[in-house]
Amino acid sequence: MALQDFDLVLFGGSGDLSMRKLLPAMYARDVAKDLPPSARVICVGRHEWSQEEFLATVEQNSRPHIKKFEAKSWEAFKKRVVYVPLNATDVSTYKALYDCLRHDPNVTLVYYLATPPHLFAQICDNLAEVGLATPNSRVVLEKPLGRDLESARQINKEVGKVFAESQIYRIDHYLGKETVQNLLALRFGNILFEPLWRREWISDVQITIAEKIGVGNRMGYYDTSGALRDMLQNHLLQLLCIVAMEPPTSIAPDAVRDAKLQVLRSLKRFTPTTLAQNIVRGQYRAGHVDGQAVPSYRDEPDAPEYSRTETFVAMKAEIDTWRWAGVPFYLRTGKRMADRLAEIVVRFKPIPHSIFNQPTSSFQPNSLVIRLQPDEGLKMNLMAKTPGDGMRLKPAELELDFNEQFKTPRMDAYERLLLDVLRGQLTLFMRGDELEAAWEWVEPILQSWDADDSQPIPYTSGTWGPAASSALIGRDGLQWREEA
Ligand code: BG6
Numbered sequence: 001m002a003l004q005d006f007d008l009v010l011f012g013g014s015g016d017l018s019m020r021k022l023l024p025a026m027y028a029r030d031v032a033k034d035l036p037p038s039a040r041v042i043c044v045g046r047h048e049w050s051q052e053e054f055l056a057t058v059e060q061n062s063r064p065h066i067k068k069f070e071a072k073s074w075e076a077f078k079k080r081v082v083y084v085p086l087n088a089t090d091v092s093t094y095k096a097l098y099d100c101l102r103h104d105p106n107v108t109l110v111y112y113l114a115t116p117p118h119l120f121a122q123i124c125d126n127l128a129e130v131g132l133a134t135p136n137s138r139v140v141l142e143k144p145l146g147r148d149l150e151s152a153r154q155i156n157k158e159v160g161k162v163f164a165e166s167q168i169y170r171i172d173h174y175l176g177k178e179t180v181q182n183l184l185a186l187r188f189g190n191i192l193f194e195p196l197w198r199r200e201w202i203s204d205v206q207i208t209i210a211e212k213i214g215v216g217n218r219m220g221y222y223d224t225s226g227a228l229r230d231m232l233q234n235h236l237l238q239l240l241c242i243v244a245m246e247p248p249t250s251i252a253p254d255a256v257r258d259a260k261l262q263v264l265r266s267l268k269r270f271t272p273t274t275l276a277q278n279i280v281r282g283q284y285r286a287g288h289v290d291g292q293a294v295p296s297y298r299d300e301p302d303a304p305e306y307s308r309t310e311t312f313v314a315m316k317a318e319i320d321t322w323r324w325a326g327v328p329f330y331l332r333t334g335k336r337m338a339d340r341l342a343e344i345v346v347r348f349k350p351i352p353h354s355i356f357n358q359p360t361s362s363f364q365p366n367s368l369v370i371r372l373q374p375d376e377g378l379k380m381n382l383m384a385k386t387p388g389d390g391m392r393l394k395p396a397e398l399e400l401d402f403n404e405q406f407k408t409p410r411m412d413a414y415e416r417l418l419l420d421v422l423r424g425q426l427t428l429f430m431r432g433d434e435l436e437a438a439w440e441w442v443e444p445i446l447q448s449w450d451a452d453d454s455q456p457i458p459y460t461s462g463t464w465g466p467a468a469s470s471a472l473i474g475r476d477g478l479q480w481r482e483e484a
Helices: 016-031 051-061 071-078 091-100 117-129 149-162 178-188 227-244 253-266 272-278 413-423 432-451 467-474
Strands: 006-011 040-045 081-085 108-113 138-141 168-170 202-210 279-285 287-289 292-294 312-317 329-334 341-348 367-373 377-385 393-401 457-460
Touching: 006 016, 006 413, 016 040, 016 051, 016 071, 016 413, 040 091, 051 081, 081 091, 091 117, 108 117, 108 413, 117 138, 117 149, 138 149, 149 432, 168 413, 168 432, 178 227, 178 367, 178 377, 202 227, 227 253, 227 312, 227 329, 227 341, 227 432, 253 432, 272 279, 272 312, 272 432, 279 467, 312 467, 329 467
Parallel strands: 006 040, 006 108, 040 081, 108 138, 138 168, 202 329, 279 457
Antiparallel strands: 202 341, 279 312, 287 292, 312 329, 341 367, 367 377, 377 393
């Protein structure tokens, strides 16, 4: 479907996300010939830069993040980029933006708020005041979408005064990842899995997002956030929703979002006792990642000396529904881990009886591994006969490598999500009530950690986190996949 002409306005236009992800994503779509000839990307920011000065910044900070650079198309793309100095909190500075934009019903106006969340309400108010919040404009909200239930509600309320829910695109870039959408395809485009996708056949689910990187230069943000807010409340819970949701009636936004909301509302609430038993939080110490010595979290630039911020969380969650009651969902995320890895592992129950000359215990239960990073693919672990004489069964793999199977070029998550915003497709974006339900579930954990003075458990950089994380899953007689 061809895109309607647009002006995409990036608030925080000279910031990190814009330079690293958003401008490269728009460039890639330009190269792919998805953008209408007169579509523009309007970057707004506080600096009183001229157009030339801004483009020099783009050269320096954005161009290095472009994967397939080509000089001619880059020059053409830069002609679409316009810089407008603006102070987000000062409505008098919005006039320049108003004058720059095209006020034509055939031009979609999109405001992408890649700013700290405390500015969302004010920006929306200011857009409304100068007449830029038109009924067919759209607003994109980048995370963090609040830091607790109260602030998330506030954002929803304030933004909702200016824009209707159907105009609001709350981004979780994990939903833009190809494999996540493939999980929808796997579950609802095949008859094979749905009958087995329930407590009778599935023993447990593991969801891991492990990173090798540390906090880098984001200490100011990260230390007030931590892994629970930064990764678990959003990315991991969204993955959990896609795994666990009931079949939606269609791929329409509200059908999918209703199904996800139901999962979030069915998550078993933690009490002070159950959360102490079922959640492990850690903080990295000095160690080695890829053979390189890396510092302790508390020795990173600008780190508070006695910071209690967690850089690792592992937990056992449960979903109180007929489909999932009693099936543990183990969630885990951390920085400075042994490897960069994002995957979902669905493990099925063991066979009930062996007809072969080997004990039932020698049959590795089937599992489905859905891998998001670093490579994308699906793996089904089965038992198969070893070739030759006799009847000896061993674990074997059935693998679907998306790069091998489909030669079509892949899109970065931001490319896909930006295209969806420009097309007006809301399915891969969170609805306001979903956001609140996710915070509501996380809230008791935040409160409990705030209330006591316990410390996260230290773990050595370059490992899979504190030993308590292995013990958490080990208690149920299981292991994390990499440790098995
Ligand atoms: C972001 C977090 O949302 O996701 C970062 O704020 C994290 O801390 C990043 O590094 C991970 O995303 P990806 O796509 O690299 O796995």
